[in-house]
Amino acid sequence: MDLLLKIWRQKNSTEKGGVQNYRIKNIEPDMSFLEMLDVLNQQLINEGDDPIAFDHDCREGICGSCSLVINGAPHGPDKGTTTCQLHMRKFKSGDTIYIEPFRSSSFPVIKDLVVDRSAFDRIQQAGGYVSINTSGNTVDANATPIPKPDADEAFKSAACIGCGACVAACKNSSAMLFVGAKVSQYAHLPQGKVERKERVINMVEQMDKEGFGSCTNTGACEAHCPKDISLDNIMRLNQEYLKSKIL
Amino acid sequence: MKPNDKKFPIPSRVPDGNIQNKWEKHKGTIRLVSPANKRNIDVIVVGTGLAGASASATLAELGYNVKTFCFQDSPRRAHSIAAQGGINAAKNYQGDGDSNYRLFYDTIKGGDYRSREANVYRLAEVSANIIDQCVAQGVPFARDYGGLLDNRSFGGVLVSRTFYAKGQTGQQLLLGAYSALNRQINRGKVKMYSRHEMMELVVVEGKARGIITRNLVNGEIERHGAHAVVIASGGYGNVFYLSTNAMGSNVTANWKIYKKGAFFANPCFTQIHPTCIPVSGEHQSKLTLMSESLRNDGRIWVPKHKKDVEKIRKKELKPTEIAEQDRDYYLERRYPAFGNLVPRDVASRAAKERCDAGYGVNQTGQAVYLDFASAIYRYGKEKATSTGQDTKNKKLIKKLGKEVIKAKYGNLFQMYEKIVDENPYETPMQIFPAVHYTMGGVWVDYNLMTSIPGCFTIGEANFSDHGANRLGASALMQGLADGYFVLPYTIGDYLADDIKTGQIDTNTKDFEEAENNVREFISNILSNDSGNSVDYYHKKLGKIMWNKCGMSRNEKDLKKAIEEIRNLRKDFYKNVFVPGEPNNYNEELAKAGRVADFLELGELFAIDALERQESCGGHFREEHQTPEGEALRNDAEYTFVSCWEFQGKDKKPLLHKEKLIFDSIELKSRSYK
Ligand SMILES: Cc1cc2nc3c(=O)[nH]c(=O)nc-3n(C[C@H](O)[C@H](O)[C@H](O)COP(=O)(O)OP(=O)(O)OC[C@H]3O[C@@H](n4cnc5c(N)ncnc54)[C@H](O)[C@@H]3O)c2cc1C
Ligand code: SF4
Ligand code: FES
Numbered sequence: 001m002d003l004l005l006k007i008w009r010q011k012n013s014t015e016k017g018g019v020q021n022y023r024i025k026n027i028e029p030d031m032s033f034l035e036m037l038d039v040l041n042q043q044l045i046n047e048g049d050d051p052i053a054f055d056h057d058c059r060e061g062i063c064g065s066c067s068l069v070i071n072g073a074p075h076g077p078d079k080g081t082t083t084c085q086l087h088m089r090k091f092k093s094g095d096t097i098y099i100e101p102f103r104s105s106s107f108p109v110i111k112d113l114v115v116d117r118s119a120f121d122r123i124q125q126a127g128g129y130v131s132i133n134t135s136g137n138t139v140d141a142n143a144t145p146i147p148k149p150d151a152d153e154a155f156k157s158a159a160c161i162g163c164g165a166c167v168a169a170c171k172n173s174s175a176m177l178f179v180g181a182k183v184s185q186y187a188h189l190p191q192g193k194v195e196r197k198e199r200v201i202n203m204v205e206q207m208d209k210e211g212f213g214s215c216t217n218t219g220a221c222e223a224h225c226p227k228d229i230s231l232d233n234i235m236r237l238n239q240e241y242l243k244s245k246i247l
Numbered sequence: 248m249k250p251n252d253k254k255f256p257i258p259s260r261v262p263d264g265n266i267q268n269k270w271e272k273h274k275g276t277i278r279l280v281s282p283a284n285k286r287n288i289d290v291i292v293v294g295t296g297l298a299g300a301s302a303s304a305t306l307a308e309l310g311y312n313v314k315t316f317c318f319q320d321s322p323r324r325a326h327s328i329a330a331q332g333g334i335n336a337a338k339n340y341q342g343d344g345d346s347n348y349r350l351f352y353d354t355i356k357g358g359d360y361r362s363r364e365a366n367v368y369r370l371a372e373v374s375a376n377i378i379d380q381c382v383a384q385g386v387p388f389a390r391d392y393g394g395l396l397d398n399r400s401f402g403g404v405l406v407s408r409t410f411y412a413k414g415q416t417g418q419q420l421l422l423g424a425y426s427a428l429n430r431q432i433n434r435g436k437v438k439m440y441s442r443h444e445m446m447e448l449v450v451v452e453g454k455a456r457g458i459i460t461r462n463l464v465n466g467e468i469e470r471h472g473a474h475a476v477v478i479a480s481g482g483y484g485n486v487f488y489l490s491t492n493a494m495g496s497n498v499t500a501n502w503k504i505y506k507k508g509a510f511f512a513n514p515c516f517t518q519i520h521p522t523c524i525p526v527s528g529e530h531q532s533k534l535t536l537m538s539e540s541l542r543n544d545g546r547i548w549v550p551k552h553k554k555d556v557e558k559i560r561k562k563e564l565k566p567t568e569i570a571e572q573d574r575d576y577y578l579e580r581r582y583p584a585f586g587n588l589v590p591r592d593v594a595s596r597a598a599k600e601r602c603d604a605g606y607g608v609n610q611t612g613q614a615v616y617l618d619f620a621s622a623i624y625r626y627g628k629e630k631a632t633s634t635g636q637d638t639k640n641k642k643l644i645k646k647l648g649k650e651v652i653k654a655k656y657g658n659l660f661q662m663y664e665k666i667v668d669e670n671p672y673e674t675p676m677q678i679f680p681a682v683h684y685t686m687g688g689v690w691v692d693y694n695l696m697t698s699i700p701g702c703f704t705i706g707e708a709n710f711s712d713h714g715a716n717r718l719g720a721s722a723l724m725q726g727l728a729d730g731y732f733v734l735p736y737t738i739g740d741y742l743a744d745d746i747k748t749g750q751i752d753t754n755t756k757d758f759e760e761a762e763n764n765v766r767e768f769i770s771n772i773l774s775n776d777s778g779n780s781v782d783y784y785h786k787k788l789g790k791i792m793w794n795k796c797g798m799s800r801n802e803k804d805l806k807k808a809i810e811e812i813r814n815l816r817k818d819f820y821k822n823v824f825v826p827g828e829p830n831n832y833n834e835e836l837a838k839a840g841r842v843a844d845f846l847e848l849g850e851l852f853a854i855d856a857l858e859r860q861e862s863c864g865g866h867f868r869e870e871h872q873t874p875e876g877e878a879l880r881n882d883a884e885y886t887f888v889s890c891w892e893f894q895g896k897d898k899k900p901l902l903h904k905e906k907l908i909f910d911s912i913e914l915k916s917r918s919y920k
Binding site: 011012028031032034035039042044045046048049050051053056057058059060061062063064065078080081087089109111114116117118120121124125126127128129130131132133134135137138139140141142145146147148151153154155159160161162168185186189191192198245 | 269301305308319320321322323324326328329331338340373376378379380381382383384385387388389390391392393395396412414415417418419425426427430433439440464493494495522527528530531532533534636652664665666668724731732776777780782824826827831832834835860
């Protein structure tokens with residue numbers, strides 16, 4: 001298939017960026033979206049140009065590196081799919097595709113489509129852990145049975161890959177889904193109970209400090225989350241936050 | 248090349264005594280650093296996968312000042328995140344007769360008797376503790392209805408000892424280690440450097456004292472000093488270009504320390520994983536694993552008759568239309584005792600054998616089936632029985648069975664469907680072997696120290712525990728064992744000499760020289776204004792490696808490979824074109840550095856494969872096989888670790904042999920029949 005790509009180019013964080021047009025031919029439907037960009041980049045290199053920078057690593061939908069807003073949608077048109085798992089069979093010859101970086105003032109552009117998501121790491125550093133030593137001197141793993149439904153719920157929240165699509169999808173740039181997922185994971189597990197109060201307060205405080213907006217319940221985050229993290233996680237975050245403020 | 252028979256130059260530091268007591272005794276006798284003194288000692292850790300993240304967190308918790316590096320934008324994205332199937336531990340929760348000894352035995356046998364006994368026993372010994380640790384951190388492992396931890400089976404063993412979190416075990420374990428790391432970053436004990444690439448090791452008076460890095464955002468070349476350097480940079484499977492590894496996985500950190508004197512051990516020991524999604528075309532950038540856990544329930548087959556193969560390839564026949572008696576479940580046929588759960592090397596070769604014989608089931612002839620129909624039926628029937636539903640209703644049974652399979656492997660099935668555009672609940676998966684893991688790596692002693700004092704290597708980057716073939720679910724175990732429970736103790740033995748050293752000065756000749764090396768490489772590689780892209784060379788190298796150093800190897804091809812790689816390397820330095828600037832984000836430049844190192848490693852890989860004139864584990868030399876086509880070891884001459892020492896650019900490396908001594912296990916030929 002032949003495509004017209006309209007791609008955001010920006011030299012670095014300080015210079016202004018803009019959209020540029022690229023024509024690309026003979027794309028096979030079995031290619032992944034990123035492989036299509038690989039083909040374009042080889043073309044650019046062969047012409048002596050600077051290739052388009054984008055983040056990626058595992059190309060299996062699990063590391064959370066890849067991003068991109070494709071035709072207005074973070075991670076593109078497929079539900080529950082990261083950009084690296086999107087395949088060209090979802091497009092047809094003659095299509096025009098707009099490709100832009102994840103937008104948020106808390107995710108400044110580094111180059112082209114690469115953004116700085118270190119704010120997410122700093123939120124996790126503020127409290128996304130259980131404070132136990134790593135010496136291995138803990139109780140036997142089966143000493144505390146955990147009801148399967150709780151374990152399954154914790155797992156569902158823990159499936160977040162930290163990609164930031166929720167922020168990019170939200171008109172307020174809210175990070176509540178991401179933070180809610182971590183807080184919920186621990187809230188469902190006995191191991192997380194001890195620090196539940198400090199955890200939620202510290203993480204929310206850091207989230208605000210990083211400049212993420214507040215949640216107005218539009219649900220865009222859930223709709224674009226590649227791991228189907230549900231809005232329940234935001235509800236639980238609110239509950240945990242309220243509880244820790246009152247108690 | 249004639250092997251060098253000099254005595255092995257460095258002690259392996261394996262403690263004396265009974266294998267069961269070695270580690271306890273060692274821990275009790277090695278030197279320690281007091282908590283007050285730890286505060287004066289800096290440690291660099293390169294890598295934030297399971298090995299690097301767990302080591303950084305634990306070292307910091309013990310009191311050392313840690314600087315940690317990764318090339319991704321966040322430590323949480325290290326390649327360990329992609330591990331799917333599970334992690335082994337000798338917990339014996341299933342009461343099926345598991346024990347430390349059995350895990351040890353399985354791992355040694357699985358590795359085809361080419362790993363170091365004492366290290367493997369220690370790994371088995373600490374394995375149970377890993378699970379306790381991870382659960383305490385809030386890792387959500389799969390549980391049964393009683394709320395206890397669930398297990399599954401992996402290849403090459405007859406017990407169920409694999410802990411898992413759906414098909415996302417690596418993700419959950421890494422997020423656990425990442426959380427421990429975050430806690431230490433928050434305490435100020437770890438300074439994290441993301442988007443930084445280690446480009447050189449600095450050796451001062453024979454000791455590792457620092458590294459040179461490139462900041463991948465702004466291109467700055469930085470000096471970092473420390474009293475010890477720990478490399479946890481993962482495996483080098485990407486020397487094949489196509490592999491299941493993440494795109495950025497590379498050998499650079501390991502290669503730089505090799506060139507500064509660390510021995511590289513068994514570089515040719517590579518794992519080709521039997522169940523991956525087949526290559527679909529020239530544009531392919533990586534291969535996707537379908538976890539070994541699927542072989543718990545999937546059955547592998549090809550058609551029995553060539554006429555069916557023809558029709559399948561022409562799409563005139565569907566696999567589901569081939570009757571049971573016309574299918575060849577070749578693993579069950581050849582290996583009745585282990586069936587579909589033979590180790591990976593055996594399963595991969597068997598798939599290659601069928602495809603070479605003309606039974607491959609896709610257009611390229613390079614695919615076999617992995618079929619879940621009988622498991623869906625079996626689970627469905629079980630479910631219908633246990634819930635008192637109609638066990639004769641075929642549709643219902645299929646529906647119930649699919650639900651069970653979905654709960655176990657849902658994400659893998661979804662991944663398959665996205666890539667291949669076929670529904671694996673309805674039609675068998677097509678799979679083929681692909682490069683997956685490297686058992687070879689930098690040589691380390693029992694303390695995990697390389698042959699450069701003060702430079703340590705952990706996780707997939709070292710060589711020690713998996714011999715010539717790794718069993719499934721044991722890499723995650725090793726990464727966390729090294730990082731949480733082994734290195735933090737053993738590093739003290741070395742650092743005890745450094746309590747009075749004081750901070751490492753980076754304003755010295757040695758740092759300057761190392762930095763200049765890096766700058767010189769960068770300006771050289773950027774000098775062309777046109778030419779071939781980095782990927783062009785990487786793909787070419789990958790083809791040489793796959794065709795001549797892949798699943799089966801012979802003298803003629805290996806010699807040819809060495810020559811071709813040398814020529815390709817020359818061409819690379821002459822004609823590679825790297826666009827962009829040195830002082831900006833420049834992925835082509837980062838890739839160029841990695842591919843330059845792969846182009847050197849590839850040669851050593853082939854030299855090593857040529858030198859080892861036996862077949863063992865994943866290393867299959869066509870000249871050495873049994874009449875049935877099984878690997879034929881040569882214990883009399885090759886029961887050793889091949890350790891290569893760098894001798895200078897374009898010079899033949901020197902081979903040292905660490906003899907492997909088996910006191911607790913009898914060397915046998917491996918049989919899974
Ligand atoms: C698809 C897949 C599935 C797998 N499934 C399983 C499984 O189910 N069970 C199992 O036991 N094993 C599995 N494995 C193997 C296992 O995941 C790996 O062996 C293991 O995770 C390696 O961990 P590590 O910590 O050694 O290295 P990695 O996780 O690879 O981490 C390497 C780190 O080093 C950093 N790094 C590398 N080079 C540099 C440099 N030059 N400068 C700075 N930083 C650098 C990277 O940024 C990264 O942080 C799987 C592997 C793959 C590919
Ligand atoms: S909640 Fe979803 S969209 Fe947000 S970071 Fe996690 S996986 Fe990405
Ligand atoms: S590249 Fe890892 S999730 Fe897309």
